[in-house]
Amino acid sequence: MTGYCDEPAVDICGGTDLPYPPPYKLLDPNLVGDAVDVIENGRIQINLDSKLTRFLSKLTPNLPDPLRWEAPAVVNPVSWSVKLNIVIQIIGSRGDVQPFIALGNELQKYGHRVRQATHNVFSNFVRSHGLEFYPIGGDPQELMAYMVKNPGLIPNMAILREGDIQRKRSMLTEMLCGCWDSSVEPDPLSRRPFVADAIIANPPSFAHIHCAEALGIPVHLMFTMPWSNTRAFPHPLANLKNAGNDLTTANYISYSIFEWITWQGQVTEMGDIINNFRMKLDLELLSGIEGPNLASNLKVPITYCWSPALVPKPLDWPSHIDICGFFFRDPPNYTAPSDLDASLRAGPPPVYIGFGSIVIDNPAAMGSIILKAVRRCGIRAIISRGWSKLGGPEFENVFYLGDCPHEWLFQHVAAVVHHGGAGTTACGLLNGRPTAIVPFFGDQPFWGNMVAAAGAGPKPIPHKSLTAERLVEAISFCLTAQAVSSAREISKKMSGETGVQAAVRSFHANLPIESLKCDILPDQPAVWTYNKKNKSIKLSKLAAEVLIEYLRFDPSRLELYETRPVLIERHYSDPVTSTIHAFMTTQKDVVEAAGGIFYKPYKEYRSAHALQSSNQEVPPSFNPAMSKNKEYNGEGSSRQLSRDQRADGHSVAGAMAAASAKSLGNLYVKAFKGLAVDIPLATAEGLRNIPALYGEKVRDNGSVTDWKSGAVVGGRSFLYGMSEGLTDIFVQPYKGAKEGGALGAVKGVGKGTAALATKTTSAVLGLVAYPGQGICKTIRTAVKSHTRKHITAVKHIEGQYLLNSANELDLDHTRILADFDDFMGEHSIRS
Structure with missing residues (x-):
């Protein structure tokens, strides 16, 4: 069986082990x-x-030929x-x-x-x-x-x-x-x-x-x-x-x-x-x-x-x-220290060599390679010490550099040799400096190859392959007229780009502007909704707190508003693999729950035993509903239990019995959900997606988020599945004959026959599976509420802070109240 791990799962933030690894971790x-x-x-x-x-x-879609390039899309302001x-x-x-x-x-x-x-x-x-x-x-x-x-x-x-x-x-x-x-x-x-x-x-x-x-x-x-x-x-x-x-x-x-x-x-x-x-x-x-x-x-x-x-x-x-282009900050207001300034003025522009934040295993060996290459090239060099503390013996044409902004420094060098970080690469090219890249990991080889393809530097030299001879060749290439010309050409193109501004335009363009706005204070984002008499209003943190202060509604009537909900839907390719996957997942969940009947009480016993020899209190498990700042939570860590309480025999026995009972209940829940919901749902979805295997478009019946949407999707699935399954036996042969003649008609008969079996079966299963899925989601939302409660609390806290700050700025409360009453079509004091 796949999806299981021998290593215990690491708990998030709380420091204690989870009772079992989460499901679905691995495929075959x-x-x-x-x-x-x-x-x-x-x-x-x-x-x-x-x-x-x-x-x-x-699963790869049919897409246009990507080898034909297009200009980057212009994002309108x-x-x-x-x-x-x-x-x-x-x-x-x-x-x-x-x-x-x-x-x-x-x-x-x-x-x-x-x-x-x-x-x-x-x-x-x-x-x-x-x-x-x-x-x-x-x-x-x-x-x-x-x-x-x-x-x-x-x-x-x-x-x-x-x-x-x-x-x-x-x-x-x-x-x-x-x-x-x-x-x-x-x-x-x-x-x-x-x-x-x-x-x-x-x-x-x-x-x-x-x-x-x-x-x-x-x-x-x-x-x-x-x-x-x-x-x-x-x-x-x-x-x-x-x-x-x-x-x-x-x-x-x-x-x-x-x-x-x-x-x-x-x-x-x-x-x-x-x-x-x-x-x-x-x-x-x-x-x-x-x-x-x-x-x-x-x-x-x-x-x-x-x-x-x-x-x-x-x-x-x-x-x-x-x-959008590289991100460049505004040029720093930098004045070079006297020793750096004197070194730069002492001769022709030096070559910069440095690896920034890279932590090198043997910096002494790397320093030796660099110094040998500098001597053989007969150049002046600035060697950046970086996080690896590169150094070496004093040398007449070498200056060892501490921290210095590249935006300023690269204006004063002939070429740059570095690890190929995107920011350092961009800064060198923006200043028209030929670039040699010695990559260590990540995207650094990619940028080395891009620079080489543009002619602004040699092919990248992996750091494990770096020798003094290869570095000499790379530096020599950077000092050629060809490399200088290519780097300047790239610099000319880059100088017309506004990367940061374009990125902000891209960010704004992808935001749901209309759903973001508060209906009362449109310059503030909506975070709440208030519903009454089939009317709904979106409210910001500040607007809601003003209305609460003037008793326009009870704060418990507010609902969290999602400006862009994230809906992750499980993908089912075909009925066989989908059903097998659901069955194996259910089997694993049941086995883990059954094991918990014995393992969890033992874990409680071990915890209590460990506390008997400890002078520490039990640290609380991580809970997003509990802020780590007591000042803003009002609760603190009151859930901590003292060592004596946990070590008491009766308490330990009770905890062990409760843990076992909880695991037994979890066993029944997992088994019922798997057999009544997960497996039928996987089979229904797999059958529904069969037309996609032969190029047909699969009807989208909507998403299941709660019991209401589950009932709607189940009804649609049954209605469309039954009607299409019963009619495709006639429609598909006709379409096939029209598009492909006799052979097409034969294929249509096969499609129609498959549709009759798969769509009708999917419809019947879906009538139970989708509402069941919706009910499970509704129950889960009700039970798993710690995070939502925490989000609710911190939004009210920020709203109160904004209200107190706004009062100092003479916020027009009267207008907010009037706009709310007009929007809701009422003038009541409290609902």
Whole structure:
């Protein structure tokens, strides 16, 4: 049976183990195992003749030829008046953070409140540019060191022995929790409340879609590396094997393969970490089908932050994918220290050599290679020490540099040699400097190849292959007239681009402007709805608090409003695999629940026994409904139990009995839901999708979100399924004959016969399955309410803060009350 893990799942934030691993974690390992291999430089080699790639190729849509390029779409300026709370979630090095500082400053010009959520070490860097900062944890130096040692997806045994994997998993867990906190917690310094109205993130931050789903708000991804399926070029981290002549399809599939391996990698397994996180946010768990490529399937807007002068937009990227140009912040007000200034004036422009945030295993050896190359080239050089503290003996033509903004420095050098980070690459090319790239991991080889293809630098040299001789050749190429001319040509094209402004236009253009606006204060986003007598009004935090203060309604009548709901639907390809998958999932859930009858009481006993020899209190489990700030929660950690209480024999026995009873109840629930809902639903959906296997369009009967929509979808499914199933036996032969003559008529008979069996059966099953699914969702929503209660509380807290601030600014309460009464068509004091 697939989908199970021997390693205990890691609890999110609370520090305690979950009782069992979340379901749906893995697909058939044999399906993935023959598809990929990890080569020495960390890239994945994809076998296009594997089971997995053959399966994914069937899901590949027919798209236009991507090898014909189109100019990037011009996003018309949007007149924007709604002022949002925007959190920008970034994981990575300083080079990853810096471009989003420029973005945040541009967003502030539209009146948005912008918070940058990233690693703690960047707090001063972010705040110094006038942005709010929220720490999400994680150590970027440790991440960089891990990626240098293990640039691929599957670590070597030395990495496993050193325990880096578990540290990385713990760090990812910490950062996921930090990203959620950044969406709903007050500012750490000012204590000013904050609830996000929109999220901008780079894909490696991982929490973005899940936080947006919990809050019901828009999310927009921005990245410096191709992350969207295209036939134009393969995934930057993929090598293709056995591609044959159909390279375009192979390119397209490489992105899906990469996502699948990341989701269910044999060691790091992002899938179970994400599902643990979703469990704590009261979100439904994702299967091995929905988890990978989630952003693509949901059509989450994504803006790529590179110049179309280097990589134009492929034709097969849809309208919600933009290329806007590199992000550049305003030139810093920088004055060079006297020693740097003297060095620059001492001779011809030097060559810059540095690897920024990369943590190199052996910086002394790297420094030696650089110095040998500099001597042999007979050039002047500036060597940036970076996070690896590069150094070496004093040398007449070498200056060792500490921190210095590239925007200023690259104006004064002849060429640049670096690791190939997108920001450093962009800065060098914007200044017209030839560029040699020594990549370590990630998108760095991609940018090295793009620079080489443009003629502005040599082919990239992987850092493990770097020698003094190869570095001499690379520097020599950069100093040729050809490289200088190519770099200047790219600079000319880039200088006309406005990447940050274009990205903000793209962000605004993809927001649901009409559904965002408060009906009373249209410059503020709606977060509540109030319904009465078939009338509904959207209200902002401030408008709602004004109306509550004047007793226009009871606050309990307010409902959370989702400006962009995230609806994740399970995909069912055919009845056989869908039914088998549902059956195996039900079987696993039942087995786990049955095991809990015995395991959970034992766990309670072990916990109590451990506490007897401990002087600590039991830490509370992570609960999004409980803010970690008592000041804004009013509850604190009152759920803690003392050691003596937990150690009491009667209490322990009671806890053990309760745990066993809860598992027994869970067993019945899992079995009933699987047999009465999940398996019939999977069979009904699989049968409904059979026409798609022979090119027919499948009717969309709507989405199931609660018991009402479940009843509606069940009724539609039965009505259309029965009518089409009974009529297709006549309609399909007629259509086939009209389109393909006698042969077409024969095919039509086959289609009609299949439709009679499949559509009518799907209709009958759906009459039970869809309402059952809706009832389950309604029950789940009622039971899993901690996160919604927390969101409700923090929105009221921010509303009260805004009300107190607005009173100081003479907010016109009378107009708000009058507009509300006019909108609702009433003048009552209290409903």
